[in-house]
Amino acid sequence: MAETPNFPSPIPDFDAKEFWDGCNRGELLMQRCAACGKFRWLPQPMCPFCNSLKREWVKVSGRGKVYSYTIVTHPVHPAAVSRVPYNVAQVRLDEDPSLILVTNLVEIGNEDIRIDMPVQVVFEEHEAGVKLPKFKPL
Numbered sequence: 001m002a003e004t005p006n007f008p009s010p011i012p013d014f015d016a017k018e019f020w021d022g023c024n025r026g027e028l029l030m031q032r033c034a035a036c037g038k039f040r041w042l043p044q045p046m047c048p049f050c051n052s053l054k055r056e057w058v059k060v061s062g063r064g065k066v067y068s069y070t071i072v073t074h075p076v077h078p079a080a081v082s083r084v085p086y087n088v089a090q091v092r093l094d095e096d097p098s099l100i101l102v103t104n105l106v107e108i109g110n111e112d113i114r115i116d117m118p119v120q121v122v123f124e125e126h127e128a129g130v131k132l133p134k135f136k137p138l
């Protein structure tokens with residue numbers, strides 16, 4: 001997918017800063033509870049399973065499967081006018097079924113996307129110093 005000037009960049013909040021820093025280094029990091037060991041997404045200060053505030057960031061394989069997707073044909077932002085039609089997908093990571101990221105699929109035509117197809121993360125430079133995690137077919 002060609003990058004589009006003026007397309008909004010993510011604004012990392014406190015809980016997600018390490019995730020975005022990892023993307024900019026080419027690493028996909030997921031937050032995991034350091035007490036009970038369960039992954040969670042989205043990043044948050046407290047474990048939803050055991051209420052611990054202890055957390056760690058773990059580099060994951062970046063492999064997963066397409067959980068769901070849609071094709072956007074109506075631009076909802078002025079910067080998307082030149083981008084439509086484009087896909088928005090949910091990818092379920094292999095490490096844990098609760099890790100489902102909203103992303104775009106690249107290096108594939110929209111008509112060739114299939115549910116459950118295996119994919120691998122790639123990091124695309126959105127603007128200088130800002131990389132976004134996207135996924136390509138394996």
Ligand SMILES: [Zn+2]
Binds near residue numbers: 035049
């Ligand atoms: Zn926990």
